[in-house]
Amino acid sequence: MKNHDTGLTRRFLASRVVTALAEPHGVDRYLNLVNPLWSVRDVRARVVAIARRTPDTVTMTLRPNGLWAGARAGQYVRFGVDIDGVRRIRCFSLAGSAAGAGPLEITAKVNPAGTVTRWLATRARPGLLVHLSQAEGEFTLPDQVGPHVLLISGGSGITPTMSIARTLRDVRYPGRVTILHYARTPDDVVYRAELARLARTCPRFTVTYRYTGSKRNGHFRAQHLRAITPDYADAHAFVCGPAGLLDAVSRHWAAEGISDRLRIERFTVAGAPFLGDPGTVAGELWFSRSGIRVPGDGRTLLEQAEAAGLRPAFGCRMGICHTCGSHKPEGPVRDVRTGVISAEPDEQVRLCVNTPAGDVEIAI
Amino acid sequence: MGTSTPQLTEEQLAALADELDEIRRELVDDLGDEDAAYIRGIVATGQRLEALGRALLWAGWFPPAWLAGTAALSVAKILDNMEVGHNVMHGQYDWMGDPTLNSKMFEWDTVCPAEQWRHTHNYVHHTYTNILGKDRDIGYGLLRMLDEQRWRPYYRGNPVYAVVLMLAFEWGVMLHDLEIDRLLSGRRKWSDTKGIRRQMWHKGVKQTLKDYVLFPLLSGPGAMATLTGNAVANLVRNVWAFSIIFCGHFPDGVASFSEDECEDESRGHWYYRQMLGSANIDGGKLFHILSGNLGFQIEHHIFPDIPAWRYQRIAPRVREICDRYGLNYTTGPLGKQVGSVWRKIYRLARRPPDRPRTVLTGASRVPAEAA
Incomplete structure (x- = not known):
């Protein structure tokens, strides 16, 4: 259903009488015949654009149906797409601003050995219908944001921090925003141009990159932080990225006794060792x-x-x-x-x- | 059952299992877009026919519209129950991960609650196919369908019960899980059926409300035309489903088994029993779609969770395997199989000659003892 005047239609279609008439399959099965995007129950979305901004990522713009209840900055969705007859479900962070009701944006790292991201990067076309959950996850801005937000990310972990940064920009957050991003090379930074513009136009935003592919920079060390923001201990800190980065950052925050000021978004199970005897x-x-x-x-x-x-x-x-x-x-x-x-x-x-x-x- | 069947050795049964497992593996490896497109196409066709049928019945005062509407609705219900419902609930499309085609979540357009059907059909019938005393689909606790079921005067009414069951088939299927014969004989307590009776009540009310109250009311002055159209569509589906299902296991040439010979059976013996205990129906493409591909009952029984529209492709290979092992591959046109079933229903109503008897079944001799 379209976003505007269809609330009433949806309430009617979800009413008891219409539901009783559509027994046992439900109204959606009949709505699908008219428009596969329509539903009284499930969030579905149409892919309106697909781009490859870096060699190993794919960025999709999605327009959801009217059941989409919105997201807080930093949340993810469970994203379902039918590939060779099989509905594959993956969790992807939303990269867009949570302020306003624009289309959704997802940037995924393409796993060369994977099924879904590889398919999305090579085979998906605009017009594709996908199935979404409502937004989920606790990797979000607190209601009361302090005067300093620190966003640390690695690789495709940039997507939820991008969402947080864009939202802070759009709500004209009066405090400081420090972004520290780890990428292999400069070419691997998905939102490089936009981040550069952000740093140029909003003096409260600072953006620093560290390239793990170069010897001089390397992986996370406390000096990286001290060099850009010595008062990092007072910031609301967020970290999202590969397990190595998350472990290093959370160890450091724990050592400083400030773990309560750090939020971590973990995309994968940290190994699945067999624990039993x-x-x-x-x-x-x-x-x-x-x-x-x-x-x-x-x-x-x-x-x-x-x-x-x-x-x-x-x-x-x-x-x-x-x-x-x-x-x-x-x-x-x-x-x-x-x-x-x-x-x-x-x-x-x-x-x-x-x-x-x-x-x-x-x-x- | 009159057909002599070779006893296979354990080695032969193991080889048989290997051959069939290999076909199964090939089928599973090949599942994909084609299957998804097929079943979604059937679902959409059924949905369109249903919408068309219900729309035409609004003009049901006009006899051609009533006829066309009733026909469209009948076919919609048949597709929903057979090619979609029965097959989806077997888990044939679970691999798609689509909740609307998931065996655990699917509900069908008939009064029988899907959950109970999955128990009586997927588990009881498909696990214990044609084992007398275990497979409750043998006569549904109502009819005498095998010589081995001990005759009682009650069975004089066999043909009458069969006609009633045929006309009210969806209600019979609904009541199946109550196991009325076991309730009457005291082997099952009425209080044990409370949960399933509640499910039956809820599903029955919803279905009745839809077909016999709400849609007629929506038709205003044409309420009677809609009501009769809906009733006839349900009846047509009942007669069709009954006929197809009874041709699956009861025509001449199908073997039955005793509990003893199936105790601790191997996978090979399970396959062997499924093939000998089922019968196919010959027919064209449309017939197979409308019968939910149960014309390939033998293939269905060896691979119940493989998308049914694929049975047609593997049928020649299965038949060749049967021939090679000397196993009877029972098949025939619908008319012949229906005739065979009804002759049996009549024949088994009569009291058998009074003498101690043992009967040759599919694989061995068993005492004449009924469920």
Whole structure:
């Protein structure tokens, strides 16, 4: 539905009478025949532009339907796109300003071995329909922003900090904004031109780059911070980027005893080590709907299912999106993120973040 | 069942399983855009036919509009239940990750709650196919469909029960999970069915409200035309679904099995039982779409979670495997199979000759004991 005068239409379409007439499939199935963007339930969006601003990133501009409830600066969406018949769901940070209701912007790093970003970079065309969640995540500006915001980012981690910077610019934030970005080379900085303009036109913004591809600069060190803003300890600090950067920054903040002033956005599970004692996984993994039995090993249920020739639905593969949620009639599983073992019968488990911890039945 | 079937050795069964697993692997590896486009196309066609049918029924006072509207709605319901509903709920399209085509989330346009169908059909019937005493689809606890079911005077009404079940098929399917025969014989407590009865009530009310109250009311003065059109569409779907489903396991040539011979069975024996326990129906492209590709019942039973429209392509290979192992590949045109089923319904209504008897089943002799 369009953003403006359609609130009433949507309320009518979602009313009890219309819902009862559209049983059991729901109104959306009929709306789809007219316009696939229309829905009374799901956020969908049309890709209106696609650009490759650096060799290994892809930037998309999206126009969502009227169900989009807006985002706070720094949040992400779960982004679903159908590739070769399969809905692939990934989490992408929004790069656009949270002030105003412009189109959404997503910049993703293209993973040469990946499915989704590679497809988006090479095959996606404007007009593509995608499925979105509402905005999620706590990597956002607090309600009360102090006089100094420090944004540290690495690689494609620049997207949520870009959203925060643009929002601070648009709301005419009166304090200082310090941006410290790590990239391999100058050519790898996605928003380089815009950041340069920002620093030129808004004297409260300072932008500093460190290039990890050069010996002189290198990876995060406390001196980098001291050189540009010695009072960094007082700032609201945000860091987003590769695990190495996050670890280095959070270690430093912890050492200074100011961890409460740092917000971290972690895109990937920091490794998924098998935490258990190998003796406990000598069990058997039974995929009961397919009738396949394999010895349980240290890998996740999802990896083992795929190795056994199954193709269970999955999304983020990091325990966020619930796409791979499957019925587990019985058996103990261990959450690789927490190490917690759950032997609850008849529960929904996420295949991507659980390993068998004994005899397990999964109904796939 | 009158058809003698070779007993396969464990080695042969293992080889059979390997061959079929290989076909399955090929199919799974090939899933993609083509399947997604196919099922979405069928969904959209059904949706358009439904909209067209309901629109035409607004002009239902005009007989040609009533006829065309009822026909369109009938086909829409048939597509929804068979090629979309039955197949989606098997998880044939779960790999797409589309919530609207996900087996756990799908609801269909019939009074039977999807969740109960998945239990009675996907689990009970497809796991224990044609095992007397385990597969509740053998006669649905209502009919005598096998010689091995012990005759009782009740079965004199076999043809009558079958006609009633056919006409009210969606209601029969809905009540299936209650296991009425077991309730009557005291093997199941009425209080145990509280949860499923509540689901049946909710789904039944929604479906009835839609087809017999709301859409007729929307038609204003044409309410009766819409009401009768909707009723006939549901009836047409009932008769069609009943006929296709009964041709899947009950024509002559299909084997049944005893619990003993299926205890701790190998994957090879499971395949063997699925192939011998099912029957195909010959037909053209349109017939296969309207029957949810259940004309390929044998292929469906060996690969229940592979998109059904692909069965046609692998059918020659499956048939060749059956021939090679000496297994009966039962198939025939719809008319012949329907006739075979109804003759059996009549024949099994009669009291069998009074003598101690054992019957040759698919693979071995079992005592004449019913579920």
